[in-house]
Amino acid sequence: MTFSLAELMVCAASRSFENEGEVLATGIGLLPRLAASLAMRTSNPDMMMTDSQSFMLSTPNPVSGMASHSGQANENWMGFARIFDNVWSGARHALVGPSQIDRFGQTNIAALGGSYEAPKVQLLGVRGFPGNSISHANSFFVPKHSTRVFVTGECDVVCSIGYNPERLPRGYTFDDIDIRRVITDLCVMDFNGPNKQMRVVSLNPGVPLSEVLDNTGFEVAVAPNVAETPAPSAEQLALIAELDPLNLRSKQLKDNPPGVRNPN
Amino acid sequence: MGDAGAEADFDTAFNLTETIGNARMNKCVSAADAMSVIESGMTIGIGGWGPRRKPMALVRELLRSDVRDLTVVAYGGADVGLLCAAGKVRKVVYAFVSLDFMPLEPGFRKARETGSVDVREIDEGMMLLGLRAAAWGSPYIPTRIGLGTDVITRNPDLQLVDSPYDDKEWVAMPALNLDVSLLHATRGDARGVCEIASPDHYMDDWFARAAKKTVVSVDELVPSDYFHNADVARRVYWERNLTSHIVHISGGAHPSSSDPLYGYDVKHYKEYAAALAEGGYDRWSEAYLGDSESSYQSNVGGLEAIQTLPLPVY
Numbered sequence: 001m002t003f004s005l006a007e008l009m010v011c012a013a014s015r016s017f018e019n020e021g022e023v024l025a026t027g028i029g030l031l032p033r034l035a036a037s038l039a040m041r042t043s044n045p046d047m048m049m050t051d052s053q054s055f056m057l058s059t060p061n062p063v064s065g066m067a068s069h070s071g072q073a074n075e076n077w078m079g080f081a082r083i084f085d086n087v088w089s090g091a092r093h094a095l096v097g098p099s100q101i102d103r104f105g106q107t108n109i110a111a112l113g114g115s116y117e118a119p120k121v122q123l124l125g126v127r128g129f130p131g132n133s134i135s136h137a138n139s140f141f142v143p144k145h146s147t148r149v150f151v152t153g154e155c156d157v158v159c160s161i162g163y164n165p166e167r168l169p170r171g172y173t174f175d176d177i178d179i180r181r182v183i184t185d186l187c188v189m190d191f192n193g194p195n196k197q198m199r200v201v202s203l204n205p206g207v208p209l210s211e212v213l214d215n216t217g218f219e220v221a222v223a224p225n226v227a228e229t230p231a232p233s234a235e236q237l238a239l240i241a242e243l244d245p246l247n248l249r250s251k252q253l254k255d256n257p258p259g260v261r262n263p264n
Numbered sequence: 265m266g267d268a269g270a271e272a273d274f275d276t277a278f279n280l281t282e283t284i285g286n287a288r289m290n291k292c293v294s295a296a297d298a299m300s301v302i303e304s305g306m307t308i309g310i311g312g313w314g315p316r317r318k319p320m321a322l323v324r325e326l327l328r329s330d331v332r333d334l335t336v337v338a339y340g341g342a343d344v345g346l347l348c349a350a351g352k353v354r355k356v357v358y359a360f361v362s363l364d365f366m367p368l369e370p371g372f373r374k375a376r377e378t379g380s381v382d383v384r385e386i387d388e389g390m391m392l393l394g395l396r397a398a399a400w401g402s403p404y405i406p407t408r409i410g411l412g413t414d415v416i417t418r419n420p421d422l423q424l425v426d427s428p429y430d431d432k433e434w435v436a437m438p439a440l441n442l443d444v445s446l447l448h449a450t451r452g453d454a455r456g457v458c459e460i461a462s463p464d465h466y467m468d469d470w471f472a473r474a475a476k477k478t479v480v481s482v483d484e485l486v487p488s489d490y491f492h493n494a495d496v497a498r499r500v501y502w503e504r505n506l507t508s509h510i511v512h513i514s515g516g517a518h519p520s521s522s523d524p525l526y527g528y529d530v531k532h533y534k535e536y537a538a539a540l541a542e543g544g545y546d547r548w549s550e551a552y553l554g555d556s557e558s559s560y561q562s563n564v565g566g567l568e569a570i571q572t573l574p575l576p577v578y
Contacts, residue, residue: 052578054463066577069463079464080313084389106413110385111376116418118379124367125360130387131409161412169411171432177412 003232005185006031006249007240008204008259009141011232013095013183014039016139017047023137024048024056024092030244031252032095032141034063035183037243038236054079064246087128093137093180099123100148100155101140103198103218105162105179105191107133108155116157126159133160137178143253145184145215152217163196185253187212188229193221202229206261231259290454291510295325295557298479298509302444304331305354309395309440309475310338311447311468312520315363315528316576317460318343319448319481321516321557326352327549337395337440339388339466341520342536345371348381349545355382357440359391363533370537371545386415386422386437392467394440399473404436411435445475448517450499450525452482456507457491459499462523469501477508483525485512513557515570527573532564 013035017025025040025047027033033052037060040047049060056075078086086092098107109127113120132138138160142149154164161167163174174196182189182198186207193199199221200212205228213220232240240249250256299322302308312318323343326334333354338344340361347353349371361372375381386394393405406425410416416424416435425436447468449458458480460468472478491497516522519529519536532552539548554560561567 068575068577080388080466081392081470084392087389110414114377115379116414119376122368122373122376124362125358126385126387126413126415127360128388130411130413130415131389133413134408134411157418158412158414164412167412169433171430172411 001231001234001237003237003259004250004253005204005257005259006253007232007237008229009183009185010035010038010240010249011236012188012202012229013139013141013181014043014236016095016181016183017093018043020044020093021046022048022091024050024086025095026050026092027095029097029141030063030248031143032097034240034244034249035095035141036060037063038239041239041243042236050078050083060243062243062245064244064248084131087131087135090136092132092135093139094132095139095141096129096132097141097143098149098159100151101142101182102151102153102155102162104154104164104167105196105198106155106158106164106167107140107160107162108157110157110159112156119156126157129159130161133162133177137180139180140182142182142184145186145212147215147217150216150218163191185257186215189220192223197221199223200226202227204229204261205231205259288455291456291507292454292485293509293511295321295481295511295513298322298511299325299329299331301477301479301508302326302329302331302334305333306443307335307337307441309442309445309471310336310340310343311445311466311471312341312343312517313339313464313466314341314360315365315520315533316341317448317462317466317517317522318520319446319479319516320518320520321513321560322446322448322479322481322511323347324553324557324560327553328555337391337442339391340372341369342371342533345369346545346548348372348375349540350549351545353381355384357384357386357391359386359388365530366533366537370540374540384419386410386419390415390435390437391440392470393437395467395470395474397437397439398441399470402439404438406434407437409435409437440474442471442475443477445471445478447471447478447480448520448522449480449482450522451484451486451490452480452507452510452512453486453488453490454510455488456480456504456510457488457500458482458502458507458510459491459496460501461499462521465499465501472502472506478506479509479511480507481511481513481516483514483516483522485510515561515567516557518561518564518570521573521576523575526571527575529564529570529573
């Protein structure tokens, strides 16, 4: 059975939502949203998801090929102001794709380079990252694992709180911060290394550990028994195809690589 | 009112048809008259979200005016981008400026990368708290949001405070007091009752409550009895005494969406981005802005084309 790297990553990311129960899962971007949708259809049917607009759904919408929001499985109105009520309650897990991630798990989507007053590249702004990061669980999705993303120093703009003792607010401990997993095109990592260090948990099929280390701008821990990131099951692949009928997932990673790297 | 003659004059002056009892207010004005409430140096809030239900016709009227040095508070899209590109803005208070399908807003991006605007960059939810604080007359609302991030280090005026109830530090999100808010609603009546029939009213109600004056553009002007229907009345998110002026402009949210009436105009956003890239704000304004909303609408393909833009699917 063949599968793409995008499908492997979607399945790896969907495992982040296992055993969470009634938590609002928010995947930003097509593959993260597909991962959350897959989790709701398989490992965590009690999960909560929105239509990315203003309604909570009892079953996720497809990520492609939908002509209209009418007829979707609405559960309750969930406008953006109400999303914040949920965010601040803590019952949420966001899966997001930052432009930079540093050794503390701090992230950046606001701006790159230059000075804060005149950045080289203005990106989105901090958006909801500050509030998300201090309120609820977060995981990160990285389509291209490189030292440009996993930066050596601190992020150019620190948009989300991480495990940085220098920035820890008074009265807070690392236990108040909940960064779960990092899913990349090379591996899956968590933050269960010594003192919340980022740690390699599994390597994607055919990827050597050295490649992960070479493409990460800081030292990471390595789990005692680094596994291979599990291949998607036939059931998972069928559900992914159903949730993405136009196969937009094939356009998310450059050249849509296979899930098992060709040895060469 | 004892003087029947004066009352009749009042009715005539305000174009009222209803003459039983005291005259009801008529808040309908032209976009140009409504925008005369905005003076240089003011702090204005703009409703909507990114490319969705922005009061763009009102923004265009600002672009045609000589107002400048504005502080703009918004969940920003091309409203912020155009005002920045036109040199109207001194400071932007924002969590993002983005067009969703086009993540980086071209006018804002240029303003930031050339360092031509001051910024107060805060979290999306912090903005909501700041608007609520202003609405409630509180100097600030304590929150965890921003702790440990550059929102604190890059906003030196943002204070951390102690709580009388625990030993943690808290961010004191200050009130975002607005001089004027600009909003776009689906329908409104002459008294300022506004319906937002879109899937989400976003934070528009809080923008109205945080401002001294609120100007609302509406796609459709309706008689007051339109609101007798309870389902419609539930889609009214602020009270009419918060609405200062109603401006009836069909298609007035273009190029942003006014769901359920029309979607956002991907083609025009791309033309806008291309115009800014090729010749800056002047290129865009010469090609599209016009001297009135009707000339703008004919420059972008006409009202009928706007009203048939497909609704976005997310």
